[in-house]
Amino acid sequence: MQLPPALHARLAGAPGSAEPLPVERDPAARTAPFRFAPRPVRFPREHDFFEEGDVQRHLYLQDVLMQVGGAPERPRVPEFTCQVAGCCQVFDALEDYEHHYHTLHRNVCSFCKRAFPSGHLLDTHILEWHDSLFQILAERQDMYQCLVEGCTEKFRTSRDRKEHLVMRHLYPADFRFDKPRKSRGPVMPGAAEQVLAEALGDDGVPSEGDAMEVCSEHVEPPPVPAGERRAYSHRIPSTICFGQGASRGFKRAKKRNKHQ
Amino acid sequence: MWSRQRGRLKPLCCGVEELRCRRREREAALRKARREQQLVSKRLLRDEALEEAEEGCVAMIFGEAEIQQFLQLAQRGTEEKEREGALVSLRRGLQRPETQQTFIRLEGSIRTLVGLLTSNQALLQLEAARCLHELSHSEQSAVVEACLPATSYLLTYLSGHSSDFIELCLYTLGNLIVESEAVRRQLLPQGIVPALAACIQSPHLTVLEALGYALSQLLQAKEAPEKIIPSVLGSTLPQHMLQLLQPGPKLNLGVAVEFAWCLHYIICSQVNNALLITQGALSTLGLLLLDLAGAVQRTEDAGLELFLLQKQPSLLPEGLWLLNNLTANSPSFCTSLLSLDLIEPLLHLLSVSNVVSVLVLTVLCNVAEKGPAYCQRLWPGPLLSSLLDTLAFSDTEVVGQSLELLQLLFLYQPGAAQAFLQQSGLQALQRHEEVAQLQDRVHALQQTALHG
Numbered sequence: 001m002q003l004p005p006a007l008h009a010r011l012a013g014a015p016g017s018a019e020p021l022p023v024e025r026d027p028a029a030r031t032a033p034f035r036f037a038p039r040p041v042r043f044p045r046e047h048d049f050f051e052e053g054d055v056q057r058h059l060y061l062q063d064v065l066m067q068v069g070g071a072p073e074r075p076r077v078p079e080f081t082c083q084v085a086g087c088c089q090v091f092d093a094l095e096d097y098e099h100h101y102h103t104l105h106r107n108v109c110s111f112c113k114r115a116f117p118s119g120h121l122l123d124t125h126i127l128e129w130h131d132s133l134f135q136i137l138a139e140r141q142d143m144y145q146c147l148v149e150g151c152t153e154k155f156r157t158s159r160d161r162k163e164h165l166v167m168r169h170l171y172p173a174d175f176r177f178d179k180p181r182k183s184r185g186p187v188m189p190g191a192a193e194q195v196l197a198e199a200l201g202d203d204g205v206p207s208e209g210d211a212m213e214v215c216s217e218h219v220e221p222p223p224v225p226a227g228e229r230r231a232y233s234h235r236i237p238s239t240i241c242f243g244q245g246a247s248r249g250f251k252r253a254k255k256r257n258k259h260q
Numbered sequence: 261m262w263s264r265q266r267g268r269l270k271p272l273c274c275g276v277e278e279l280r281c282r283r284r285e286r287e288a289a290l291r292k293a294r295r296e297q298q299l300v301s302k303r304l305l306r307d308e309a310l311e312e313a314e315e316g317c318v319a320m321i322f323g324e325a326e327i328q329q330f331l332q333l334a335q336r337g338t339e340e341k342e343r344e345g346a347l348v349s350l351r352r353g354l355q356r357p358e359t360q361q362t363f364i365r366l367e368g369s370i371r372t373l374v375g376l377l378t379s380n381q382a383l384l385q386l387e388a389a390r391c392l393h394e395l396s397h398s399e400q401s402a403v404v405e406a407c408l409p410a411t412s413y414l415l416t417y418l419s420g421h422s423s424d425f426i427e428l429c430l431y432t433l434g435n436l437i438v439e440s441e442a443v444r445r446q447l448l449p450q451g452i453v454p455a456l457a458a459c460i461q462s463p464h465l466t467v468l469e470a471l472g473y474a475l476s477q478l479l480q481a482k483e484a485p486e487k488i489i490p491s492v493l494g495s496t497l498p499q500h501m502l503q504l505l506q507p508g509p510k511l512n513l514g515v516a517v518e519f520a521w522c523l524h525y526i527i528c529s530q531v532n533n534a535l536l537i538t539q540g541a542l543s544t545l546g547l548l549l550l551d552l553a554g555a556v557q558r559t560e561d562a563g564l565e566l567f568l569l570q571k572q573p574s575l576l577p578e579g580l581w582l583l584n585n586l587t588a589n590s591p592s593f594c595t596s597l598l599s600l601d602l603i604e605p606l607l608h609l610l611s612v613s614n615v616v617s618v619l620v621l622t623v624l625c626n627v628a629e630k631g632p633a634y635c636q637r638l639w640p641g642p643l644l645s646s647l648l649d650t651l652a653f654s655d656t657e658v659v660g661q662s663l664e665l666l667q668l669l670f671l672y673q674p675g676a677a678q679a680f681l682q683q684s685g686l687q688a689l690q691r692h693e694e695v696a697q698l699q700d701r702v703h704a705l706q707q708t709a710l711h712g
Contacts, residue, residue, distance in 0.1 A: 020591035021598070024631035026671055033700035036664035038588040038626040041581060045528040046297070049577065054299060055290045057521060061301040061473075062286065095424055096383060102422035103382040115380070118419035149419070150454030150495075169449050171412045176378045 120149065121177050128158070129181050147178060297482070302435040303473055304397045305428060322353040327363055331372050334388075340381065347376065347387035354394040357403075363395070364406040374410050382422075389428050396435035404439040411436065411447055415455045423464040430459075430467065434474035437481070444481055448488065452478070457495040460504075465512050468504065472518020479525035489531045498526075498536060502544045507551035516548075576612060580619035587626040594627045598637040603627075607646045614655040621650065621661035628668040635672035643669075644679055651688040656697050663701040670708050677709045685709060 030037060043049045082089045082097065084105045091097040107122040108115045111130045116122040124145065127134050137143050142154040144161040148169050155161040158180040165171040165178065293299045322330075330353075333346035353359040363369050376388035392414075395407050414429045433452070436443050459471055475497070478488055492498070501519045505511075523541070527533055533541075586593045597603065606624065610617050624643075627634050650662045669676040689706055692698045 020595040021633040021637070022631070023591050024633065025629065026631070029629060029668060029671055033704055034664055034667045036625050036629065036661075036668070038629055040585040040588045042530065043528060043581075044530075045525065049581070050528070051291060051294055053524075053578065054294055055287055058290050058299060058301040059283070059286060060517070061303055063303075099386055099422040099425055100382040102420060102425070103385060104380065106421055117417050118421075120419055121416070148451035148454070149458055150451055169412075169451060170446050171450065172409060175412060177416060 117177065121147070299480075300438050302397050302438060303431050305393060305431045305470075319352050319355040319359075321356050321358045322350075322362065324362055324366055327353070327359070327366055327369065331369060334376055334384065335372060340383070343381070344383050344387055347384060347391060351387060351391045351394060354391055357398060357400065360395055360398050360400070360403045364403055370406055370409055374413065377410060378413055386425060386428075389425065389432070393428055393432045393435070396432045396439075401440055404436060405442060407432075407436055408443065408446055411443075412450055415447075415450055415452060418455045418459040423462070423467050426459065426462070427464075427466045427470045430470035430474045434470070434477045437474060438477040441481070441483060444478070444483070444488070448491075453488075453491045453495055453497070457497050457500075460497060460500045465515055468512070468515045469518055472504075472515060472522060476518055476521045476525065479522050479529075484525065485529040485531055489526055489529055492526065493532050493535055498541075499539055502539060502541060505544055505548055507548045511548075511551075576609065576616045577619060580609075580616060580623060583623045584619060584626065587623055591630055594630055594634060597623075597627060598634065603638060604642060607642055610646055610650055614653070614658055617650060617653070617655075617658045618661050621658070621665055625661065625665050625668060628665060628672065632672040635669055635676075638669070639673050639676065640679070644676070644683060648683060648685060648688050651685075651692075656695060659692055659695075659698055660701070663698065663705060666705055667701070667708070670705070677712065681709050 076092050077094060079090055079092050080097075081087075082091070082100065082105075084101075087105070089100055091100065103117070104115050106115070107117070107119050109122060109125055109130070111126070114125065116125060124147065128144065134143060138156070142156050144155040144158050146153045146155070146161060146164060146169075148165070148171075151169070153164060153168075155164060158178070162173075162175075162178055162180075165175060166173050171178075290299065290301075327350065330346045330350040334343050334350070337343040337346060354363060373388055373391055376384050377392065379385055379388075392407055392410055395403055398404055411433070414433050417429050418426055420426060433447070437447065437452075456471060456475055459467065462468060462471075475492075478484065479492065481488060501522060504519050505516055505523075523536075523545070527536065527541075583597075587597060603624070606620050609620050624638070628638060647662050647666060650658055653659055653662075666680070670680070686706060686709065689702050692702050695702075
């Protein structure tokens, strides 16, 4: 229905709404056989009243309502290189660069150069890995915060936290963004580690371990035969975690030493 | 990365008539599905530009061996472009349900895909996410539920910053959510509500629209009133939603549509509407409605609004329902209706449909039953002749409501009965004398009209 301008103005807050007219009911009004009584109506969600709207909604979702589609060309730009020190990835589309930047360079730990998918995980990492005060406090109280946003539980050890993540939040046992900090050096391959290492190995992590140190354009070391690779994987500390910072050069040598 | 699909015209590849026919079929299927409580629709996000580039390559059905090859190449290829290309090929294949089936049955395939999703190669990540998205869109539960191992990561990425990637994760999650209760039983403890609450603060409209979609799927679930809506209401989501529905230059229609549906599902579940009211839901929505109506008015000639609304039959019942609830117990709303001259436009709607007519008459009854002061303002005018018209309807509900209104007018407005007689009201009543639900009231009115 069309809206008189007066109504619009009134409901949008214009002053001077009139006093309501006096209400004066005659009891004869609701006597049989007449039965009208004003009442607000509530429809439960499955009511037929909403059928038309629901159908329109689903047509919309299925994109039938709007015959749209067909986009202009993806904007291509002259090739450019990522400007972050040590990264020489090349791009010809801005959106690709945006994702690359956010994935690898945005939430990077300045201590160990690991990259994280969110500021939240980065903060947690810095706290738990690089904050000595944290370590001291952790000896006396529950400091390991649950990783799920909104959950305020804290735990004594990262192992307890992991168990909570699995049992309470149904997280996978090998959730990548929750690696316990271990002392440097070769890791004793336990059964769990073996599975983990294999999982990492399946990703080609050994090569990505090196990719951490060099820009990703470099050719990764040639794939090693399966048996050897497994041995190699065992030597990667289980502290390897998602993403790696992109710093190059002499760190590679350091990393190699760690592996021996 | 993603070309926005909406808002761009595609050359039609089939005739208009065929489109109409297809649309009618879809509508019928949706109505049937709704009746069976099986209304499941998913959103597929595909990069149109990519599709056009790949034109001519029909998605092939891949067998186990080929899928395995693609996966190995993606994981262990030496050239990054090669690895990416393998995933692109896989993704195209996954557009076919047969390939999807083969994929999920292949041991370790999902695990590998999840590994690629969480790898440190940004573009591999993205392609892996696109593969998952294809799977999430499947109509087969088994395929969709095979994506479950990825959900904790999809949720984690919602706190990231890459807007295209987040958008993709959200649409994937939305598709997964609507599929089955099993999926939702996993997503809720994994913290989907807080994740969405954090994500809704994104400044990116595409992210917001995707979030609205995912949330609307969550709220539409059967178990939502008990298991989901309370925690949504307890989060910061409602206030952000209302903010995104504020009328004004910043209002984005695509975003607003999604969150309007979210609010609808919440409100009609009757969990805690009082809370929404304290957060300003009524004024926000009221002003938004006005704004939208005003936009309709501005863009069309005066006489055409009604025509437009008649083309959108679904709007009228809902608008009138709103009017009913506003006027039922509120003298001031009834007074406003009168003083703002809305009665006549209402009367114009009486010929639209039976449902609409009943609603209009109900609203008028809400006004009339408040007494003589109100009926006086309904009189004289077109009301009587409109009522005489509705008495000619055959629908008993319409006629019944007309009779109720007549009774109120006869009671509170001197001269109404007289005028009714003079305009051949008795004849109009006669045709309903034998109708079971109406006869008592018809006779009572006849008596009143004749004897006062």
